[in-house]
Amino acid sequence: xxxxxxxxxxxxxxxxxxxxxxxxxxxxxxxxxxxxxxxxxxxxxxxxxxxxxxxxxxxxxxxxxxxxxxxxxxxxxxxxxxxxxxxxxxxxxxxxxxxxxxxxxxxxxxxxxxxxxxxxxxxxxxxxxxxxxxxxxxxxxxxxxxxxxxxxxxxxxxxxxxxxxxxxxxxxxxxxxxxxxxxxxxxxxxxxxxxxxxxxxxxxxxxxxxxxxxxxxxxxxxxxxxxxxxxxxxxxxxxxxxxxxxxxxxxxxxxxxxxxxxxxxxxxxxxxxxxxxxxxxxxxxxxxxxx
Numbered sequence: 001x002x003x004x005x006x007x008x009x010x011x012x013x014x015x016x017x018x019x020x021x022x023x024x025x026x027x028x029x030x031x032x033x034x035x036x037x038x039x040x041x042x043x044x045x046x047x048x049x050x051x052x053x054x055x056x057x058x059x060x061x062x063x064x065x066x067x068x069x070x071x072x073x074x075x076x077x078x079x080x081x082x083x084x085x086x087x088x089x090x091x092x093x094x095x096x097x098x099x100x101x102x103x104x105x106x107x108x109x110x111x112x113x114x115x116x117x118x119x120x121x122x123x124x125x126x127x128x129x130x131x132x133x134x135x136x137x138x139x140x141x142x143x144x145x146x147x148x149x150x151x152x153x154x155x156x157x158x159x160x161x162x163x164x165x166x167x168x169x170x171x172x173x174x175x176x177x178x179x180x181x182x183x184x185x186x187x188x189x190x191x192x193x194x195x196x197x198x199x200x201x202x203x204x205x206x207x208x209x210x211x212x213x214x215x216x217x218x219x220x221x222x223x224x225x226x227x228x229x230x231x232x233x234x235x236x237x238x239x240x241x242x243x244x245x246x247x248x249x250x251x252x253x254x255x256x257x258x259x260x261x262x263x264x265x266x267x268x269x270x271x272x273x274x275x276x277x278x279x280x281x282x283x284x285x286x287x288x289x290x291x
Contacts, residue, residue, distance in 0.1 A: 159198035
């Protein structure tokens with residue numbers, strides 16, 4: 001009788017252990033299944049991102065090749081005509097062909113420089129130095145150089161007190177202003193206004209570049225910062241450029257610890273705004289004013 005009771009007790013204990021093991025096993029299987037699903041979702045997300053990156057890379061290479069090949073084709077074509085028909089061309093034709101070759105060579109040089117700049121920035125290899133820079137003076141210098149090419153745009157510049165000076169790289173910030181203001185100049189009609197303003201907000205210098213050009217549709221605002229992206233419309237279809245100015249400006253601003261965005265509506269102009277810290281921080285997290 002005692003043996004039966006002991007055997008029954010052992011059976012009960014074994015059954016309890018078996019149930020506990022089953023519960024633990026189900027829990028483990030559930031956790032591992034959930035973990036596997038999560039990893040599969042992450043893997044699928046990575047695969048999709050790689051597909052997008054591959055497509056972007058393919059498009060970038062194709063556009064870069066086109067941007068470099070187009071001026072090279074013109075240079076080769078017109079130089080060949082000069083060599084083959086030198087004695088048959090008059091002075092005016094020779095000068096015109098040489099002018100085209102010069103312009104296309106300059107375009108090729110700009111494209112190559114922009115591609116190298118963008119590559120350095122994206123790879124984190126852009127060298128940055130810190131100096132005190134007066135943003136108003138930079139704006140005035142850029143405006144003066146742009147008006148040499150196109151003097152039919154009225155430029156208004158106003159910086160609030162305290163917003164002009166920041167510690168940053170003078171060459172890189174000049175490139176940002178040149179790209180943003182140059183883009184506005186290219187798309188602005190004659191006798192329209194370009195307004196550049198600066199404000200001081202909580203340790204930031206906030207700069208706005210506002211034009212009276214064709215504007216940018218809301219669904220294109222993020223795309224215009226993609227390399228080689230161009231908005232094709234009646235106003236801008238004949239505007240030449242590498243399609244890298246805005247992406248480079250955005251990359252530089254972000255490398256400086258700032259942000260950039262664009263606003264505006266079609267037919268009502270565009271407003272590019274970027275904000276940069278007036279002071280930078282050193283590797284210890286302390287404010288560095290360059291002194």
